Amino acid sequence: MENVLGVMGGMGPQATTLFYEMLIDNTQAECDQDHINTLILGHATMPDRTAAILSGEEEEIHKRLLEDLKFLESYGCKAIAIPCNTSHYFIDKLSHEINVPIINMVKESAESAAREARERMIASLAQADMFETGFAHEQIGILATDGTIRMGLYQKALDKCGVDWYVPDEETQKLVMYQIYDRIKKGLPADMQAWRQIEMAMKAAGCTKVILACTELSVINQVEGLSDYYLDAMEVLVNRCIEVMGKSKAVKTATADQRWEMFNEFLQGGGDW
Template identity: 45%
Template structure:
């Protein structure tokens, strides 16, 4: 099979499923053959990215990410997507060793968020690992924007939603989510980035509106165009 998009997924599985659904929904296709070809590698056993970054033990994840990327490259993929925001810390480490491009979810999202922010700060809702790396902070500054992230007590709520609820397959209490929104409102944020793909899975469940920028949605649209498909 030729002209495939390779997906390093399984981080987590629900986020990968959501990405493929968005990829399909964003493609203007009247028949199967008008969709883009996709090879999904759901590497659910990938070590936890946040834990690796916080502990400094990054080599096992870097090595696993590189092996997955090289496998997809060898399989004939023309470009890659990693369906995990925190994983982009490792994407930046392995990209120089690849012959094919990685569609960078963080950078693409930052550009779109700044364009839509109207000059207001962009709020970043993400894992502790993603925040520690400065991935979004740097990307937003490079795009000409400013950013805010949750105060410490609210960040604990964000992490609980990600790990104790979405990853664990439990429902999220809308009232808990409102405490997150209120904290970001207090910091003057306009747009909010769902900077963890587990949070992307909540977009429809909690009826999160256009204020929210969903990285999975952003990179799905970019992937359709990059791979020669037509956007719906």
């Protein structure tokens, strides 16, 4: 098998399922052979990345991630995607330990958010007199696990792009972790009442755009059809994978109810969405 995309998955399993479905859905294809050759490693027993980072027990995670990367490398993968934001804490070191490029979801998402922010600023200047109203202030919100937030993965990436950022206050962050660990990772639908509280808090803090910087939050986005107020890091990763693998992007749409029904059918082994 040639021109293979390696996927280091299982972190978590639903997010990996979603990644592959999005990869299929968003690749322009007229037949099976037009799709991307993909080798998915579903390491579901990988210890929790957030817990390891916060407890300082990082070495075991690094060791297992490296073993998985070398496995994918041994099969001749052209590039590797990791549909788990928190795991990108290890990516700088890991990328120097293998000879296959790792597509950096955090870097790509930060750069995408920065481009959009600049475009909005230019648009606002074209519509108003900056000497009267000033420049439109852009602030990017970050919704992620405690580990991703604590390690500053997106904060550092956005700093490099010259964009202001905001992370949730303690109470809002608890709601984010509740959605990730007590809802999606347990196979439950998102608590949309709690989600509205999160969104209100981010808007009240002045966020002009919010990055969904956790793949479990990407599940919420794909199922519920969240507004374009959000930038989905998973979508960014999928689009970059399609580009790296030399394919073209296709655009498909579905209602929130259709997405939820099709996603549940897929998890139960009945068809695709």
